[in-house]
Amino acid sequence: MTVTPYNTPTESKKGQVERMFDKIAPFYDFLNHFLSLGIDIWWRKKAIRYVKDNQPNRILDIATGTADLALEAAKTIQNCSIVGVDISEKMLEIGKEKIKKDNFQHRISLEIGDSEQLQFQDATYDAVMSAFGVRNFENLEKGLSEMYRVLAPNGTLMILEFSKPKTFPLKQLFDIYFKNFLPVIGRFKSKDKNAYRYLYESVQQFPSFEEFTKVLNQVGFQNTQYKSLTGGICAIYLAKK
Ligand SMILES: C[S@@+](CC[C@H](N)C(=O)[O-])C[C@H]1O[C@@H](n2cnc3c(N)ncnc32)[C@H](O)[C@@H]1O
Numbered sequence: 424m425t426v427t428p429y430n431t432p433t434e435s436k437k438g439q440v441e442r443m444f445d446k447i448a449p450f451y452d453f454l455n456h457f458l459s460l461g462i463d464i465w466w467r468k469k470a471i472r473y474v475k476d477n478q479p480n481r482i483l484d485i486a487t488g489t490a491d492l493a494l495e496a497a498k499t500i501q502n503c504s505i506v507g508v509d510i511s512e513k514m515l516e517i518g519k520e521k522i523k524k525d526n527f528q529h530r531i532s533l534e535i536g537d538s539e540q541l542q543f544q545d546a547t548y549d550a551v552m553s554a555f556g557v558r559n560f561e562n563l564e565k566g567l568s569e570m571y572r573v574l575a576p577n578g579t580l581m582i583l584e585f586s587k588p589k590t591f592p593l594k595q596l597f598d599i600y601f602k603n604f605l606p607v608i609g610r611f612k613s614k615d616k617n618a619y620r621y622l623y624e625s626v627q628q629f630p631s632f633e634e635f636t637k638v639l640n641q642v643g644f645q646n647t648q649y650k651s652l653t654g655g656i657c658a659i660y661l662a663k664k
Pocket residue numbers: 437440441444485486487488489490491492508509510511514536537538539553554555556559560561566
């Protein structure tokens with residue numbers, strides 16, 4: 424069964440995801456950093472170091488949200504230009520304000536875009552990346568295939584996504600934190616009782632490291648690998664076209 428934010432059978436997962444992120448957008452950054460104790464900032468920094476290895480000029484940030492990953496890329500990779508796409512207008516509005524504040528308007532542009540139907544031509548980007556986005560796709564294979572299509576030959580794919588730690592006691596602590604504590608704080612602060620329950624459930628449903636790398640291979644990516652972060656709470660997936 425597909426995990427969705429609001430369990431409304433008449434509305435697509437995409438529609439529900441867009442609605443949820445539009446609603447929680449004003450609280451998203453605060454909750455991200457607060458609930459992860461700031462570790463998410465470090466995860467993005469580490470992920471961008473891998474993207475930098477190939478010195479890409481044109482980068483696409485899928486599910487860019489409030490543009491944290493795009494901003495990290497602009498700060499770390501000299502002279503690159505970044506396009507960020509997302510289905511949530513409200514997340515993008517906040518991202519645009521942050522880009523303006525940091526004076527990166529000449530390097531980063533944000534636009535509405537659906538990863539399952541990207542508005543770009545084949546082989547447009549030297550690197551395609553996404554942080555905490557792919558878990559929310561309605562159709563994972565379709566979203567990944569589109570990422571493959573717009574990536575230039577030999578281009579780099581980088582995906583940062585939550586995972587489930589497998590070892591004691593992190594597995595047990597993670598479950599208690601993610602299942603019980605996080606939804607309560609998230610509900611209190613974001614006023615959305617489903618958003619942080621959905622976060623837990625969508626992480627549970629997401630493929631394991633091995634399964635996800637298999638999906639990347641099926642879509643056509645090569646040299647697929649993953650790096651487990653913070654005891655397996657999160658992972659960086661890397662691949663080439
Ligand atoms: C958890 S946020 C991640 C935002 C940002 N990348 C970050 O690192 O904080 C997930 C984002 O994925 C977006 N999203 C979900 N499905 C999408 C799709 N099919 N195409 C583009 N964006 C999508 C949501 O609107 C939301 O902004």
